[in-house]
Amino acid sequence: MPPPSPGRATLKRLKRALLRGTTLAGSLRWGIVLLFLLTVATVIGGILPQSPVTPNADELYRSYGVFWYRLITRLSLGDVFHSIWFYVLTGVFTLNLALCSGRRIRRSVSGLRQRPTDTHMGSTGGDIRQIPMSETSVQTVARILNRFGFRRIARSGEKQLVASRHGWSILAPDVVHAGILVILVGALLGVFRQEGTFVVNDLQIGLGIPACAGLSEPASTDCIPLPYDVRVDDFGVETYSDGVRVKDYWAELSFLQDEAVVRQGRISVNHPLTIAGFGFYPWRYGEDAQAAHVRLQVFEPSVNAVTSEIELRIGETAVIPNTQSWLTALRFYRTFALDPEGNPMDLGDVEGGYSAVLIQVVGRDETGEDIAYRDLALPFLADSAAAVPQMFILADAAIPAFLELHYARNPGYAVVCAGFIVVMLGLGTALYFRPTKALVAIESMAVRLQIQGRGASKALQRIAEAILEAHEERD
Amino acid sequence: MASGVMFFDISAVMYLAAFLVLIVGGVVRRTWIERIGTGLTATALVVQSIGLVLRGITLGGFPVTNTYESLVFYAWVFAFGYFVLLASGVLAGRLRSSIGTGVILGAAVCMALAGSPLRAPDVEPLVPALRSYWLALHVSLVFVGEGFFTAAFVAGVLYLLNSRRRRPSDSEHLERLDALAYRAIAIGFPFFTLGGLFFGAVWAKHAWGRYWGWDPKETFMLVTWLVYVLYLHVRVQRHWRGRRAAWIAVIGFLMALFTFAGVNFLIRGLHSYG
Numbered sequence: 001m002p003p004p005s006p007g008r009a010t011l012k013r014l015k016r017a018l019l020r021g022t023t024l025a026g027s028l029r030w031g032i033v034l035l036f037l038l039t040v041a042t043v044i045g046g047i048l049p050q051s052p053v054t055p056n057a058d059e060l061y062r063s064y065g066v067f068w069y070r071l072i073t074r075l076s077l078g079d080v081f082h083s084i085w086f087y088v089l090t091g092v093f094t095l096n097l098a099l100c101s102g103r104r105i106r107r108s109v110s111g112l113r114q115r116p117t118d119t120h121m122g123s124t125g126g127d128i129r130q131i132p133m134s135e136t137s138v139q140t141v142a143r144i145l146n147r148f149g150f151r152r153i154a155r156s157g158e159k160q161l162v163a164s165r166h167g168w169s170i171l172a173p174d175v176v177h178a179g180i181l182v183i184l185v186g187a188l189l190g191v192f193r194q195e196g197t198f199v200v201n202d203l204q205i206g207l208g209i210p211a212c213a214g215l216s217e218p219a220s221t222d223c224i225p226l227p228y229d230v231r232v233d234d235f236g237v238e239t240y241s242d243g244v245r246v247k248d249y250w251a252e253l254s255f256l257q258d259e260a261v262v263r264q265g266r267i268s269v270n271h272p273l274t275i276a277g278f279g280f281y282p283w284r285y286g287e288d289a290q291a292a293h294v295r296l297q298v299f300e301p302s303v304n305a306v307t308s309e310i311e312l313r314i315g316e317t318a319v320i321p322n323t324q325s326w327l328t329a330l331r332f333y334r335t336f337a338l339d340p341e342g343n344p345m346d347l348g349d350v351e352g353g354y355s356a357v358l359i360q361v362v363g364r365d366e367t368g369e370d371i372a373y374r375d376l377a378l379p380f381l382a383d384s385a386a387a388v389p390q391m392f393i394l395a396d397a398a399i400p401a402f403l404e405l406h407y408a409r410n411p412g413y414a415v416v417c418a419g420f421i422v423v424m425l426g427l428g429t430a431l432y433f434r435p436t437k438a439l440v441a442i443e444s445m446a447v448r449l450q451i452q453g454r455g456a457s458k459a460l461q462r463i464a465e466a467i468l469e470a471h472e473e474r475d
Numbered sequence: 476m477a478s479g480v481m482f483f484d485i486s487a488v489m490y491l492a493a494f495l496v497l498i499v500g501g502v503v504r505r506t507w508i509e510r511i512g513t514g515l516t517a518t519a520l521v522v523q524s525i526g527l528v529l530r531g532i533t534l535g536g537f538p539v540t541n542t543y544e545s546l547v548f549y550a551w552v553f554a555f556g557y558f559v560l561l562a563s564g565v566l567a568g569r570l571r572s573s574i575g576t577g578v579i580l581g582a583a584v585c586m587a588l589a590g591s592p593l594r595a596p597d598v599e600p601l602v603p604a605l606r607s608y609w610l611a612l613h614v615s616l617v618f619v620g621e622g623f624f625t626a627a628f629v630a631g632v633l634y635l636l637n638s639r640r641r642r643p644s645d646s647e648h649l650e651r652l653d654a655l656a657y658r659a660i661a662i663g664f665p666f667f668t669l670g671g672l673f674f675g676a677v678w679a680k681h682a683w684g685r686y687w688g689w690d691p692k693e694t695f696m697l698v699t700w701l702v703y704v705l706y707l708h709v710r711v712q713r714h715w716r717g718r719r720a721a722w723i724a725v726i727g728f729l730m731a732l733f734t735f736a737g738v739n740f741l742i743r744g745l746h747s748y749g
Contacts, residue, residue: 045694195684195685272684
């Protein structure tokens with residue numbers, strides 16, 4: 001016989017190595033190791049602050065020292081669930097599950113095709129009862145077993161029967177595995193998700209947010225990847241009877257195509273609206289201080305009187321009446337305070353404080369000199385600003401409410417839900433439909449009934465009664 | 476307003492009394508004393524149920540909206556789970572006394588924690604995100620799952636304690652503890668998966684627009700689930716029995732406890748509702 005060619009031998013070796021590799025990659029032992037690693041990784045991600053609240057490099061360095069700083073940054077422990085190694089770990093686990101399921105399912109299906117045997121039953125396993133009676137026929141017992149759901153019945157000797165019930169439930173673990181694989185596929189499809197947020201305040205009600213679906217380069221980031229423009233017709237907040245605590249917030253939305261309304265609807269918390277696969281959700285409700293409408297009084301130190309008023313929004317610029325200067329409202333402080341270094345800061349909604357507006361004045365004074373300065377407009381005349389040509393008093397401020405809306409489309413969501421349903425079917429089957437085996441031996445003066453599996457004792461009792469009943473009827 | 480608190484206080488005292496009576500009954504091995512303990516537990520459960528119903532009516536929803544209510548409901552699940560196990564016939568002989576004592580201790584501890592001055596018993600109006608029927612489905616099923624995990628934990632701890640003595644007479648008792656832990660986890664796991672992961676994901680999608688966001692509560696719920704997946708695999712496929720399996724059952728419950736309480740107190744997230 002000629003020796004095998006070197007090429008064939010290499011191919012054989014490769015095939016053997018591949019087989020060994022897939023066996024290992026799909027082994028239960030490896031699966032348990034991976035489950036353990038995934039658990040540890042998830043614990044790390046759960047304990048350490050994760051992106052976007054991860055401390056910055058400087059804070060990390062100061063809080064943890066060099067070693068931990070290097071470890072956290074190199075292993076991306078500040079964003080575990082989006083790190084390469086976590087994706088790899090999940091991928092390897094998916095492969096393990098797929099290979100393991102493939103092997104299991106082949107075994108389960110071939111097990112289903114086999115006729116029931118008395119293997120693993122032994123002579124004492126399960127629940128046993130000896131029913132004393134004169135000889136009965138194998139056919140009668142088979143008929144009774146069939147009535148109790150034992151559909152697969154085989155003879156095991158001349159006067160012996162083996163039957164099985166719920167044999168198909170051996171597929172339950174495979175169904176659970178398949179469901180988990182479907183969930184993982186759904187999670188993977190999540191990379192194609194689209195989501196974003198947009199904010200509307202009282203002053204923007206009725207304005208449309210343009211659609212930019214299909215545009216290769218959207219003209220602006222303030223657009224919705226939808227075939228329709230979106231218009232917020234109204235929004236508001238519902239409070240409990242105390243008028244303070246928020247019960248719900250809502251928005252009325254219109255979807256437009258070529259300026260014609262395609263659909264209208266109301267959204268509130270837990271009641272989103274879905275259009276073209278996108279869900280719209282009210283995300284956050286509050287007051288938009290940086291869109292405040294303010295009224296400023298202009299105080300002329302030279303005449304020691306308020307000479308005019310200016311009304312504008314934060315971010316807008318207006319001419320100071322009777323001057324050659326312009327005023328820009330830069331920032332609104334709901335409750336103004338100075339930090340220890342003397343910089344202005346906003347304490348938010350604090351009772352007893354006062355508001356302020358940071359302004360910038362650019363132009364010429366009455367002598368024709370160029371001027372440019374920043375000042376604070378407070379609800380009263382501040383002493384420190386006496387050197388400037390005009391001083392400003394914050395007379396009034398109207399802060400508009402805002403609603404932040406979130407929109408999202410995730411093609412993996414339906415797949416994940418389908419996966420969960422499959423998992424639940426598998427778990428339910430594993431829990432409530434375990435295979436049951438029955439072994440019946442017809443002896444000369446008795447019938448020996450042995451049942452093994454879920455609900456064995458109950459089944460034994462009822463089948464025994466049925467056999468006796470059938471026997472009495474025959475007599 | 477603190478609706479139902481009086482009923483909860485009474486039931487807390489009764490759980491404590493039931494626990495002490497069950498301890499005495501277990502030590503002196505008198506069935507009639509154990510029966511008194513079980514009776515006290517049943518009465519406490521009824522009183523607590525009345526309190527929960529009243530609170531639910533006041534709230535206009537399922538009373539699990541803050542840590543106080545969650546602890547009270549958790550205690551209720553412990554006691555209710557104990558009677559489910561009793562009715563199913565799983566708890567017989569020594570198991571009845573030992574598991575019962577452990578589970579009722581869990582209920583008493585939950586009620587004591589709920590009654591601590593740190594937890595306000597007032598009925599707070601629901602925040603917008605919690606005004607959904609998913610609250611009842613999600614939370615109740617998670618607690619049902621965790622109730623069974625508690626029974627598995629108690630069985631696991633008893634196994635670990637008893638197996639150290641290695642008395643031959645204990646072998647049957649140990650086997651029953653091991654089987655009970657497995658059975659409790661096998662029953663609790665589908666509830667936990669359905670309520671915690673599936674319904675939680677669907678509700679998150681409805682409320683926040685994403686079904687999973689690696690929020691600390693979600694993350695640790697996944698960790699707990701993974702630990703029980705590990706338990707079921709090593710128990711069913713690798714035939715791990717005894718101490719090793721008991722240790723995983725104990726770790727799983729500790730993770731579930733951390734998910735419930737630890738995450739609320741230590742790590743802020745979307746699931747922090749006070």
